[in-house]
Amino acid sequence: METSNRDMLRHDILIIGGGPSGLSTALHLAKFAPHLTKRILILEREHYPRLKLCAGGLVVDAERILERLGLNVNEVPYVDSDEIRFDFAGKGLSVRVPKRHALRVIRRDEFDHWLAQKAVSRGIEIREGITVKKISPDEDGVTVETDQGRFPCRHRRRRGRLEGHHTPLRLPE
Secondary structure: OOOOHHHHOOOOEEEEOOOHHHHHHHHHHHHHOHHHHHHEEEEEOOOOOOOOOOEEEEEHHHHHHHHHOOOOHHHOOEEEEOEEEEEEOOEEEEEEEOOEOOEEEEEHHHHHHHHHHHHHHOOOEEEEOOOEEEEEEEOOEEEEEEOOEEEEEEOEEEOOEEEOOOOEEEOOO
């Protein structure tokens, strides 16, 4: 299905990839700049819940970041580990966190799907099943070309700067 140009032009922030990094970036933007929420678009190649062969491990810092976003990771099935052990070249390091688990083991397909649902519930748009083919910078911003159309992300130029909403990017004159 081809996306209309009018629909594509309404997004100022394109995030390519709907894994934990992309979703967390969008959730942080929505929290700290809520006026941008409707202008964020995440392009995800797969469909949730997407198969991930690797398990995931959330360290305490990651849980705290999610908690500050108002998210409760206890909503996702998990197993806690009291100790993390790193081994490399015959040497090892064990880590324990006092009065708390050291690592929460989750399934990435469940975690990513849960995080995507939280993003959508906060007004962030995610388009699934879109493959990015090319990203082309130009003097007005960038254009992301996909298998379902083009997504231009434009900035206005003023006095030698490209400006988004509040974060100017200096360009050579």
